[in-house]
Amino acid sequence: MSAAPTAPSSHAARPPVERPTKPRPGANRWLALGAVAVLTWLAASATTGIDLVGRLSATIERGVPPRTREILAQIPNPAWEDAPATFGPFLETLSMAVLGTLIGCTLALVVAFGASSVTAGGRVRLALTRSLASLVRSVPDVMWALLFVSAVGTGTISGLLALVLFNIGVVAKLLSETIDAVDTGPLEAADAAGAGLVSRARAAVFPQVLPSYLAYSLYAFELNVRASAVLGLVGAGGIGTLLNLARTQFRYDRVSLIVAEIFVFVFLAEVLSITLRRRLVR
Amino acid sequence: MTSVPVTSARPTAPRRIALRVGVLLVVLLALWAWVVADLDIDKLLRAPSRIADLFRLMFLPPLWSNFLPALKAMAESVQMAWLGTLMAAVLSLPLSLLAAHNVSGRFGSSATRQLLNGIRAFPELVLVILIVTVFGLGPVTGMLALGIHSIGTLGKLSSESVESIDPGPVEAVDAVGGTWLQRMRWGVLPQAMPEIVAFWLYRFEINIRASAVLGVVGAGGIGSQLSETLRYKEFAQAGMAFIVVVGVTLLIDAVSGRIRRRIISGVDRPVDGDAAMIVMDPTVVA
Numbered sequence: 001m002s003a004a005p006t007a008p009s010s011h012a013a014r015p016p017v018e019r020p021t022k023p024r025p026g027a028n029r030w031l032a033l034g035a036v037a038v039l040t041w042l043a044a045s046a047t048t049g050i051d052l053v054g055r056l057s058a059t060i061e062r063g064v065p066p067r068t069r070e071i072l073a074q075i076p077n078p079a080w081e082d083a084p085a086t087f088g089p090f091l092e093t094l095s096m097a098v099l100g101t102l103i104g105c106t107l108a109l110v111v112a113f114g115a116s117s118v119t120a121g122g123r124v125r126l127a128l129t130r131s132l133a134s135l136v137r138s139v140p141d142v143m144w145a146l147l148f149v150s151a152v153g154t155g156t157i158s159g160l161l162a163l164v165l166f167n168i169g170v171v172a173k174l175l176s177e178t179i180d181a182v183d184t185g186p187l188e189a190a191d192a193a194g195a196g197l198v199s200r201a202r203a204a205v206f207p208q209v210l211p212s213y214l215a216y217s218l219y220a221f222e223l224n225v226r227a228s229a230v231l232g233l234v235g236a237g238g239i240g241t242l243l244n245l246a247r248t249q250f251r252y253d254r255v256s257l258i259v260a261e262i263f264v265f266v267f268l269a270e271v272l273s274i275t276l277r278r279r280l281v282r
Numbered sequence: 283m284t285s286v287p288v289t290s291a292r293p294t295a296p297r298r299i300a301l302r303v304g305v306l307l308v309v310l311l312a313l314w315a316w317v318v319a320d321l322d323i324d325k326l327l328r329a330p331s332r333i334a335d336l337f338r339l340m341f342l343p344p345l346w347s348n349f350l351p352a353l354k355a356m357a358e359s360v361q362m363a364w365l366g367t368l369m370a371a372v373l374s375l376p377l378s379l380l381a382a383h384n385v386s387g388r389f390g391s392s393a394t395r396q397l398l399n400g401i402r403a404f405p406e407l408v409l410v411i412l413i414v415t416v417f418g419l420g421p422v423t424g425m426l427a428l429g430i431h432s433i434g435t436l437g438k439l440s441s442e443s444v445e446s447i448d449p450g451p452v453e454a455v456d457a458v459g460g461t462w463l464q465r466m467r468w469g470v471l472p473q474a475m476p477e478i479v480a481f482w483l484y485r486f487e488i489n490i491r492a493s494a495v496l497g498v499v500g501a502g503g504i505g506s507q508l509s510e511t512l513r514y515k516e517f518a519q520a521g522m523a524f525i526v527v528v529g530v531t532l533l534i535d536a537v538s539g540r541i542r543r544r545i546i547s548g549v550d551r552p553v554d555g556d557a558a559m560i561v562m563d564p565t566v567v568a
Binding site for chain 2: 044049
């Protein structure tokens with residue numbers, strides 16, 4: 001454009017090299033920052049939101065009342081003498097997590113095959129399974145537990161059912177994405193040999209996704225350990241039942257004992273799961 | 283020349299001892315769990331019809347008069363999730379820089395990492411039980427619980443994102459005499475930020491789910507409505523609350539997912555990402 005025919009002798013005096021102009025920060029960035037600011041204001045303000053400043057300053061003004069002080073003083077002194085009584089419920093929690101993982105991940109395997117375009121066998125079935133899976137996934141585990149407790153009653157069954165559904169949601173989503181990305185060679189071979197829907201999934205897809213499936217299942221186990229420890233808060237069995245009791249009785253020395261135990265429990269499950277998963281990946 | 287054998291045997295299948303031991307262990311574990319859980323079989327068999335009954339009471343027909351109250355309670359949950367995520371985002375960013383071994387000291391990075399691991403091991407509901415003693419019932423407690431738990435997960439994920447940057451730009455800032463802060467601002471953050479922001483949004487989606495149940499132990503939002511209506515057997519009201527939770531969660535997932543994909547489209551890492559990351563790292567969802 002600048003090479004105009006009216007400027008023939010530009011070779012003689014070369015203009016100084018200009019520094020490249022800095023790219024303008026995109027309008028998107030300002031739009032995003034503005035949106036975040038507006039949303040935050042809406043969420044925190046007194047009229048439209050949770051009145052963050054008002055509530056915080058009220059808390060500060062009120063200070064820590066004597067009753068709260070008593071409760072807080074209990075937290076650093078866990079009731080260690082009650083620890084033996086918590087072991088039974090902890091085993092119950094662990095058994096819920098184990099059964100929930102095994103049943104949930106087994107069912108999730110079937111759902112995942114139905115929710116991947118590679119193995120679903122039909123668009124209708126694919127759409128149906130996918131929407132069902134995302135529906136299941138959009139409900140938090142504790143909410144499933146609440147529903148099952150009111151349908152079936154309090155106890156480990158409700159917790160187990162909640163964990164099973166929760167696992168189906170998580171594992172089916174992850175696994176169906178992995179199935180979407182399998183190598184198509186074995187699939188073509190299975191098709192060429194005239195395999196049916198089930199046998200081609202079993203022979204051509206399953207061996208490819210098995211390591212991922214096991215890794216997801218271990219991950220689900222870890223989530224289940226976390227979840228099963230708190231499901232009892234809504235009446236679904238396990239150690240959470242004791243936690244809820246201690247909480248409503250304001251026995252925060254017991255609360256802090258159970259919380260400390262949950263901490264160790266979750267931590268150990270995480271270490272175990274990570275170790276096994278690292279081996280699987282290699 | 284040796285003669286080639288006419289019949290070649292089919293290769294023997296490898297003996298997979300580890301697999302068999304693994305399967306055996308899982309079976310034993312399942313048996314143990316079955317015994318300990320001591321499930322009431324009668325109750326289990328009656329469960330499907332009970333669940334169908336509850337379904338009928340909750341959703342047939344939907345109680346539309348509770349739609350707006352439920353939406354209002356859900357809005358409080360979403361606000362708790364938004365503010366909690368924001369709080370965690372702001373606090374986790376410096377922590378993630380401290381935890382990344384390539385931009386932080388050796389001691390500092392492992393200490394920060396342990397701190398993040400420790401924070402993560404407290405479930406949100408447990409945090410609510412502790413925080414509620416000081417901040418009382420209400421959404422601020424929920425926000426703090428979500429925020430604190432998310433610091434652990436976001437800090438860990440972000441630090442891994444920082445660890446995977448190209449060292450070139452950082453060296454360039456070093457070479458022209460940049461300070462630690464300048465190194466972070468011009469060498470590290472421009473590379474890591476898109477992924478980190480995507481993690482924030484992803485965490486927001488998770489916190490929406492979590493915030494919807496925190497009310498069960500008194501942290502505000504739709505959880506208290508849901509648990510109370512179920513306790514007093516107002517099933518139709520609970521049903522509408524349930525519909526609202528699912529609808530709003532799916533809606534926000536869709537919007538946030540699109541933004542995430544848009545933000546990260548320049549980065550060649552799996553986007554929806556969770557599968558690949560989870561195999562390496564467990565803390566994405568929890």
